[in-house]
Amino acid sequence: MDLPIQEQVVYEHPVALLDVSTHYCPGCTHGVAHRLVAEVIDEMNLQSKTIGVASVGCSGFIYNYFDVDFVVAAHGRAPAMATGIKRCLPDRFVFTYQGDGDLASIGMAEIVHAATRGENISVIFMNNANYGMTGGQMAPTTLPGQKTTSSQTGRDVEQQGFPIRVSEMLAKLDGASYVVRRSLHDPKNIRQAKKAIRIAFETQLRGLGFSMVELLSVCPTNWNLTPVDSMKWLEDHMVPYYPLGDYKVHPAVAEMRI
Amino acid sequence: MARQLMKGNEAVAEAAVRAGLHAYFGYPITPQTELLEYLSRRMPELGRAFVQAESEVAAINMVYGAACTGSRVMTSSSSPGFSLMMEGVSYMAATEIPVVMINVMRGGPGLGNISPSQADYNQSVHGGGHGDYRQIVLTPGSVQESVDLTVLAFDLAEKYRINTVILSDGSIGQMMEPCELPEMQPLRGVSTEPWAITATMGQREHRMLSSIYLKVSDEEKTNIRILNRWRQIEANEVRFKEYYLDDADFAIIGFGSAGRVALTAVRQARAEGIKVGLLRPITVAPFPVQQVAELSKRVQGILVTEMNGGQMLDDVLRIVKGNCPVEFFARLGGVVPFPDEILSEIHRIAKGPLSVDVDPRSAWLDRMAAIVN
The missing domain is CATH 3.40.50.970 (Thiamin diphosphate (ThDP)-binding fold, Pyr/PP domains)
Structure with missing residues (x-):
């Protein structure tokens, strides 16, 4: 007697993501974020019209992992470069993928003005509280007291100032339509992050303006923690300083039904 | 139109x-x-x-x-x-x-x-x-x-x-x-x-444009x-304009506004019977190397005039290689030379004597002391 066979695909490689090994360290959340972006591109059938803008930092080689057109910006200038592309090809889907050193330090002017212009682009902002690529220096997002290779006794806010909460700051700008912070430290939060990326991309597709998803991320290598411990460190230290939530949802975005 | x-x-x-x-x-x-x-x-x-x-x-x-x-x-x-x-x-x-x-x-x-x-x-x-x-x-x-x-x-x-x-x-x-x-x-x-x-619009393989070549051999290539x-x-793509150079004893080299002012001075000098011409580079990169080199072999002297401290002068000197004396005149810092000033320089050069051993920038700075002080 044949038993009825029901097959359901529960896991497959996203089409937009190339089947190659990445250069990321073990336990790094760039891989998770890449996968989420690729899954959303697949679900929205965006692959053929997508142009990505890579930044300078660990994710500078993102173009090796996605089966979409890419350019690589100078440090911090990805939102400016994306602006140039989007203004020339307004019907293409344009996103930047930037780290916290890139976006919140050297590229602060570019991100603020892209947001305030309501530039119709989407930004994936990876916040791991340090400069990963150059070996773990203090970033604008490094927590007070956090030890890095350039704040070796811990970030001293009297000398080095305070971390910047980018999402809260950009949310104040009228041009920003969708600005939220999510985290990648456990499955529940990863699912919520994916949903936010979907909304951000839909925001652009519907011409509703600037969207950004900040993703709290880990850097086990430079934090000197195991992958598991770094997830815990993120949850215990970063989430309290960088509360998860929706900081700006334009009414037109809130009305979207996906 | x-x-x-x-x-x-x-x-x-x-x-x-x-x-x-x-x-x-x-x-x-x-x-x-x-x-x-x-x-x-x-x-x-x-x-x-x-x-x-x-x-x-x-x-x-x-x-x-x-x-x-x-x-x-x-x-x-x-x-x-x-x-x-x-x-x-x-x-x-x-x-x-x-x-x-x-x-x-x-x-x-x-x-x-x-x-x-x-x-x-x-x-x-x-x-x-x-x-x-x-x-x-x-x-x-x-x-x-x-x-x-x-x-x-x-x-x-x-x-x-x-x-x-x-x-x-x-x-x-x-x-x-x-x-x-x-x-x-x-x-x-x-x-x-x-x-x-x-x-890609589903029509081709994905592409990438960047300025990064991590492999040094790729960067060298x-x-x-x-x-x-x-x-x-x-x-x-070398482009330039020549004025009155066919029979010139002396040549001026100047680009843009300085070249334009020099042209007025050249015309005045010609009216006085001085055989001076002008080479005005249109492309300063690529530079009209051949034209300057040839000129340096058939004139008695070259006057470089610019609105800077002799930046093109260095290129001209490198090309002339001592074939003929090179002189320099400039106003700079936002000052535009008058045709009369360049005409005076033409008079000075036509009168001579000129030497290939004079550092044109240094000599010009000495003359400038009288003008700007």
Whole structure:
């Protein structure tokens, strides 16, 4: 007697993501974020019209992992470069993928003005509280007291100032339509992050303006923690300083039904 | 088409529009601002892209992105703003994409002033941004020439996938002259260039444009490719104008505004019977090397005149190699020379004696002591 066979695909490689090994360290959340972006591109059938803008930092080689057109910006200038592309090809889907050193330090002017212009682009902002690529220096997002290779006794806010909460700051700008912070430290939060990326991309597709998803991320290598411990460190230290939530949802975005 | 009276900056802007400018990104700075202002109304009127960026750094990186799509793009600025653009200039040169940039030069260094100058010659001709790259540099001497070179700049930039700079100055940008504008070219659709980043549209493999070559052998190949392309440009694209050189005993070499002022002085000297001529480079990169070399073998002396401290002078000296004496005269820091001043220099040189052993810059500085003190 044949038993009825029901097959359901529960896991497959996203089409937009190339089947190659990445250069990321073990336990790094760039891989998770890449996968989420690729899954959303697949679900929205965006692959053929997508142009990505890579930044300078660990994710500078993102173009090796996605089966979409890419350019690589100078440090911090990805939102400016994306602006140039989007203004020339307004019907293409344009996103930047930037780290916290890139976006919140050297590229602060570019991100603020892209947001305030309501530039119709989407930004994936990876916040791991340090400069990963150059070996773990203090970033604008490094927590007070956090030890890095350039704040070796811990970030001293009297000398080095305070971390910047980018999402809260950009949310104040009228041009920003969708600005939220999510985290990648456990499955529940990863699912919520994916949903936010979907909304951000839909925001652009519907011409509703600037969207950004900040993703709290880990850097086990430079934090000197195991992958598991770094997830815990993120949850215990970063989430309290960088509360998860929706900081700006334009009414037109809130009305979207996906 | 009828000639019309136009300001240099606005004429360049309209010429770019007619040459099929798809997108403009810029930032206000005197004495270039009319160009940006003109395009702020003209581009949206035609449904084209105009963005007033938050800085020159952002503007040039917007240009970088737009140029990667294969669209005709342009920016404009003046000296201090152009310095800020050097990051993007280097990245674009490394990415090998066509871009047109206008530098309406002003007095410097630093904040300087808003008067005409030619002090950014070295920045555009001999570098500016980091790394080994070359770019085409065109130097207009009138509003009409600014118009013509703007159209040419787009063609050259695309032909060689290279940065192309129009090195103008505050006097050319601000003066009004009659000019004839080109016919309106139709705006091209999405680029079909085999390198352009336009999204795959399901029609081709994905592409990438960047300035990064982590493998040093790839970077070396890229550097050599850029240099070999430059050799082609040197062979094909040298442009200059000659005036009264056929029977000249003495030659003046000057570009842009300085060349224009020198021409007036040359005409006055000719009226006095002095056999002097003028070589006015239109491309200072590629430089008219052969023309200067040949000239140096048949004249008794060369006077280099610029509105800087002798930046082109060094190039001329390298080419002349002691074939004939080289003299130098400049006003700088925003001061424009009068034809009379250059005429006096012609008198001095015609009278002699001249020597190849004199350091022209040093001798000029000694003479300047009497003028500026």
